[in-house]
Amino acid sequence: MRRVGGEGCGSPWDRDGRKETGGRSGLVTEEVSGGSDGIGTGDPLVQRLLKGLRAGHRASLAESITLVETSHPKKKLQARQLLTEVLQDAKYTYYLYGTKSLSLRLGLSGPPGAGKSTFIERLGKFYTAKGHKVAVLAVDPSSATTGGSLLGDKTRMPELSRDMNAYIRPSPSRGHLGGVTRSTNEAIVLCEAAGFDIIIVETIGVGQSEFSVVDMVDLFALIIPPGGGDELQGLKRGIMEMSDLIVVNKSDGDLIPAARRMQYEYISALKYIRPKSKHWSIPVKRISSLTGEGIDELWDLMQKYRKIMEDCGKFVSCRRSQRRAWLWTHLKDSLVSTFINSSGLKEKIDQIEQEVMDGVLSPGDAADILLQEHIDVLKQKDRKI
Numbered sequence: 001m002r003r004v005g006g007e008g009c010g011s012p013w014d015r016d017g018r019k020e021t022g023g024r025s026g027l028v029t030e031e032v033s034g035g036s037d038g039i040g041t042g043d044p045l046v047q048r049l050l051k052g053l054r055a056g057h058r059a060s061l062a063e064s065i066t067l068v069e070t071s072h073p074k075k076k077l078q079a080r081q082l083l084t085e086v087l088q089d090a091k092y093t094y095y096l097y098g099t100k101s102l103s104l105r106l107g108l109s110g111p112p113g114a115g116k117s118t119f120i121e122r123l124g125k126f127y128t129a130k131g132h133k134v135a136v137l138a139v140d141p142s143s144a145t146t147g148g149s150l151l152g153d154k155t156r157m158p159e160l161s162r163d164m165n166a167y168i169r170p171s172p173s174r175g176h177l178g179g180v181t182r183s184t185n186e187a188i189v190l191c192e193a194a195g196f197d198i199i200i201v202e203t204i205g206v207g208q209s210e211f212s213v214v215d216m217v218d219l220f221a222l223i224i225p226p227g228g229g230d231e232l233q234g235l236k237r238g239i240m241e242m243s244d245l246i247v248v249n250k251s252d253g254d255l256i257p258a259a260r261r262m263q264y265e266y267i268s269a270l271k272y273i274r275p276k277s278k279h280w281s282i283p284v285k286r287i288s289s290l291t292g293e294g295i296d297e298l299w300d301l302m303q304k305y306r307k308i309m310e311d312c313g314k315f316v317s318c319r320r321s322q323r324r325a326w327l328w329t330h331l332k333d334s335l336v337s338t339f340i341n342s343s344g345l346k347e348k349i350d351q352i353e354q355e356v357m358d359g360v361l362s363p364g365d366a367a368d369i370l371l372q373e374h375i376d377v378l379k380q381k382d383r384k385i
């Protein structure tokens with residue numbers, strides 16, 4: 001089976017395909033197969049999931065994603081081992097087959113009711129009919145409270161959710177970044193390990209989530225309905241410049257004239273927006289997810305985009321910089337939460353916050369003071385040990 005996933009420079013394998021041990025990648029075999037934490041690749045759960053993923057089993061994929069979403073310390077170690085192995089697999093496949101072994105990560109956003117679910121159902125079926133395996137991950141900021149509204153949304157993708165070559169998974173929100181969590185990134189990698197070569201990440205156009213999704217996909221498409229009022233005006237400025245493709249949905253029946261107007265409106269608005277890449281100007285396509293009209297042309301456009309990005313080297317370089325960006329996002333996230341949870345600082349934080357709000361202390365000075373306090377607390381802890 002074709003496996004897709006990682007890419008980048010170098011390979012942990014030598015030219016004969018033997019796995020090297022050591023190196024700067026950190027993927028050191030000795031470490032992996034039995035670290036000081038007692039969790040290694042020999043761990044029965046890691047082994048079982050790895051086997052299942054390599055065989056493309058959807059149940060193993062679901063279990064693996066649940067594992068990477070956990071906050072349980074032991075399970076986190078198991079998840080880390082699993083991901084390490086999966087990344088090694090992907091790196092090897094990339095080493096052998098290059099960019100053609102990579103999936104297409106497709107991000108989708110649009111206002112409520114734009115027809116995103118209907119579109120995914122249509123596009124997903126189109127892909128699976130062509131022999132692809134499609135995974136749909138949802139980033140839903142509301143899922144923390146509703147228990148995952150995208151689960152309910154499977155009913156709007158009735159055919160795709162029954163398709164053996166498709167996998168639909170809602171992503172629970174942990175409250176970071178408006179719903180996009182580190183686990184979505186990791187879920188993408190796991191889907192690829194299970195042989196899914198089209199990964200669709202859907203986000204609901206609320207807050208920051210769509211901006212974060214842009215940073216985890218190869219192609220970001222904005223899907224809009226014909227008509228629409230102020231909401232779209234707001235959408236335009238922010239997301240348009242992030243998009244690689246704009247899709248005007250519901251271009252069917254009586255809605256065709258409105259869809260045309262919308263298309264022209266967006267085409268003219270785009271004239272004032274600097275494209276993300278000099279190799280690609282953002283197309284605005286009219287389609288109907290209901291009738292399927294325009295879906296095959298959209299597919300052609302996506303293929304063309306991929307080819308252009310691959311040829312100019314952006315396809316791989318973007319993924320590399322996305323990974324670096326996420327490293328920093330997670331690091332900042334972790335640092336801030338360590339800081340906030342650091343014992344003995346709560347009162348000081350409250351007091352300094354108050355002084356900043358009262359205009360007695362400048363925010364910059366306040367940050368310096370709090371950071372210094374935090375360092376002092378850590379030093380004291382060190383001394384006690």
Ligand SMILES: Nc1nc2c(ncn2[C@@H]2O[C@H](COP(=O)(O)OP(=O)(O)OP(=O)(O)O)[C@@H](O)[C@H]2O)c(=O)[nH]1
Nearest residue numbers: 111112113114115116117118156249250288289290
């Ligand atoms: N006429 C027409 N209706 C469509 C089309 N696509 C979706 N719809 C309808 O638009 C409504 C909303 O579609 P959804 O696919 O649920 O939209 P969504 O963007 O996923 O909505 P949320 O998940 O609530 O944000 C449904 O009643 C669909 O039947 C289309 O191409 N043409």
Ligand SMILES: [Mg+2]
Nearest residue numbers: 116117153156
């Ligand atoms: Mg939906």
